[in-house]
Amino acid sequence: MKLSASRLKELAARHGTPLFIIDHDIIRRNYRLFKKRLPGVQAYYAVKANSNPEIVRTLFDEGASFDVASYNEFMQVYTYLRHFNPQEKHFYIWDKIIFSNTIKDHQTLRKIRKYRPLMTFDNTDEVGKIARHCDTAGLILRLKVPDFGSQVEMSSKFGAEPGDALALIRQAHDAGLEVEGLSFHVGSQCTNFENYTSALQITAEVYAEARRLGYPLKIVDIGGGFPVPYESDSPRFEKLARIITAECRRLFPKDTELIAEPGRFMAATAAVLISEIIGTARRDGKLFYHINDGVYHSFSGVVYDHWIPNFRALRTGRQEVCAVVGPTCDSFDKISTAESLPGNLRIGDLLVTNNIGAYSIASSTRFNGFEGARVLHLNTL
Ligand SMILES: Cc1ncc(COP(=O)(O)O)c(C=O)c1O
Numbered sequence: 001m002k003l004s005a006s007r008l009k010e011l012a013a014r015h016g017t018p019l020f021i022i023d024h025d026i027i028r029r030n031y032r033l034f035k036k037r038l039p040g041v042q043a044y045y046a047v048k049a050n051s052n053p054e055i056v057r058t059l060f061d062e063g064a065s066f067d068v069a070s071y072n073e074f075m076q077v078y079t080y081l082r083h084f085n086p087q088e089k090h091f092y093i094w095d096k097i098i099f100s101n102t103i104k105d106h107q108t109l110r111k112i113r114k115y116r117p118l119m120t121f122d123n124t125d126e127v128g129k130i131a132r133h134c135d136t137a138g139l140i141l142r143l144k145v146p147d148f149g150s151q152v153e154m155s156s157k158f159g160a161e162p163g164d165a166l167a168l169i170r171q172a173h174d175a176g177l178e179v180e181g182l183s184f185h186v187g188s189q190c191t192n193f194e195n196y197t198s199a200l201q202i203t204a205e206v207y208a209e210a211r212r213l214g215y216p217l218k219i220v221d222i223g224g225g226f227p228v229p230y231e232s233d234s235p236r237f238e239k240l241a242r243i244i245t246a247e248c249r250r251l252f253p254k255d256t257e258l259i260a261e262p263g264r265f266m267a268a269t270a271a272v273l274i275s276e277i278i279g280t281a282r283r284d285g286k287l288f289y290h291i292n293d294g295v296y297h298s299f300s301g302v303v304y305d306h307w308i309p310n311f312r313a314l315r316t317g318r319q320e321v322c323a324v325v326g327p328t329c330d331s332f333d334k335i336s337t338a339e340s341l342p343g344n345l346r347i348g349d350l351l352v353t354n355n356i357g358a359y360s361i362a363s364s365t366r367f368n369g370f371e372g373a374r375v376l377h378l379n380t381l
Contacts, residue, residue: 001026001272001354005314008274011376012350017276018293018373020361024058025379026270031062034226034262037241040248042259044098046224047073049263049358050271054377056080059266061381065096067224067261071108074099090115094138098221100183100261102126102142102158109133120183120221122160124171131175138180139172140221141165143206145199150187150225151306159184165206169215181219181257182207188264188305188359190225191235193243199223200244204251211253219257220248226265230310230355237265264358271357273298273373277349278327287322287343291351294326294333296367298353298360302335305359309335312352317342324351328368 001023003011012019034043044067045059051073056066060080068074077097081089099112099119106129116136121127122144130137144159160168169179182203186195203220210217222244226237248258275298279290293299301307311324320343326333341351364372 001270003272008272008352009314009350012274012276015374015376017274017350018291018298019274019376020271020298020356020373021274021376021378022052022055022271022357023378024054024270024381027055027058027266028062030266030269031059031064033237034260034265037238038244038258038260040245040258041222042257044096044100044259044261045266046100046261046263047076048362050267050360050362051076052361052375053079054380055267055270058380065098065259067098067100067263069099069101071111074112093117098140098259098261104129106133109137113137118180121168121172122158124168127168127172127175127177131172131177135176137177139177140181140183140219141168141172141179142183142185143199143203145184145186145202146195147185147187147190148195149190149192150195151189151191153187154185155187162202162206166210166213169210169217173215179210179215179217181217181221183221183223185223185261186225188225189227189230191227193235193240195225196222196240196244197247200247200251207252207256218255219259220252221259221261224261224263224265226260226262228264228268228355228358230268230308266358268355268358271355271360273353273356273360275351275353275373277345277347277351279347280345283323286337287320289322289324289341289345289351290327291324291335292327292370293373294328294370295335296326296328296330296333297364297370297372298356299326299335300361300363300365301356301359304363307359309353309356311336311339311341312354313342313345314350314352315342315345317344319343327370330368
């Protein structure tokens with residue numbers, strides 16, 4: 001997001017800090033770019049990336065589908081369906097929502113049974129649970145795929161071994177459930193595009209074999225992982241989209257429905273954070289800037305998302321390697337211990353962090369009594 005220094009200062013003065021600014025034009029632009037470069041792929045926004053209701057609203061208005069991980073995330077989308085008649089509501093949920101959490105508790109399964117929801121699974125016990133509590137579901141079997149080099153790996157917790165896939169499909173079928181397709185997740189912020197080509201190859205083999213055995217699979221869900229340009233030399237989404245399009249054409253029959261679950265790609269570049277220096281100190285010779293946001297709040301991605309944040313000062317000065325730390329009384333609350341910033345910053349100076357829209361405020365807490373950043377929306381309709 002490109003806001004001038006004077007505009008950032010003006011917004012900070014008007015609304016206070018920490019201030020988390022979301023530009024909805026960028027959310028819309030990201031969604032449209034995704035659709036343009038992957039035109040045959042139905043995009044389910046992974047609400048977990050940033051569950052702010054206004055973001056969900058903007059994407060809902062754009063016509064996005066949604067990937068939800070819990071009943072509460074489901075209800076966030078459902079809020080926007082309240083004016084639909086029952087038939088439209090059922091159709092929307094059936095067509096545009098996927099429960100992508102491979103493990104669901106039975107209470108959730110019972111509550112969503114009436115909607116014939118699409119959901120993922122990756123193990124035997126889940127088949128039994130779904131058959132008992134949500135036999136109307138359409139199933140997507142999630143496969144374990146390589147996630148080498150991705151910022152956040154996924155395959156250590158999720159995904160069936162491809163060698164177990166046919167047995168799981170058979171088990172689901174024998175339990176009276178319909179397996180509609182296969183999915184994978186190559187890891188979040190996947191900059192190693194070979195993960196996608198390997199995952200598509202693995203998926204295509206299982207898909208072809210299952211169809212050969214008479215199981216009517218029709219959906220391939222290519223998950224999330226689409227990278228955003230945190231660095232100027234980050235591999236580009238456009239290149240990845242070309243690879244995915246070519247590989248899908250080569251590997252899957254024409255009647256295959258392709259879907260995806262992009263999260264970070266929609267939200268990351270749409271937000272900027274303005275924080276403020278509330279204290280300075282020299283500790284063992286190193287300059288510490290204590291700011292009013294930290295890893296328990298908007299910078300939670302440093303912990304949960306392995307994110308390396310960026311900082312920019314709005315005052316110039318000789319650069320010095322310093323630490324930037326959060327406001328809580330916890331020594332773990334260090335955002336960066338090696339940040340190059342002007343050494344002459346003072347209490348009250350502002351720091352700006354770009355591309356902080358995903359996996360940030362979604363996992364913010366109120367630890368130590370700090371409320372976290374105020375959220376400001378720009379360009380809502
Ligand atoms: C099942 C699932 N789908 C989609 C996503 C979104 O991934 P990303 O933000 O990398 O696009 C996640 C994120 O971890 C996920 O767990």
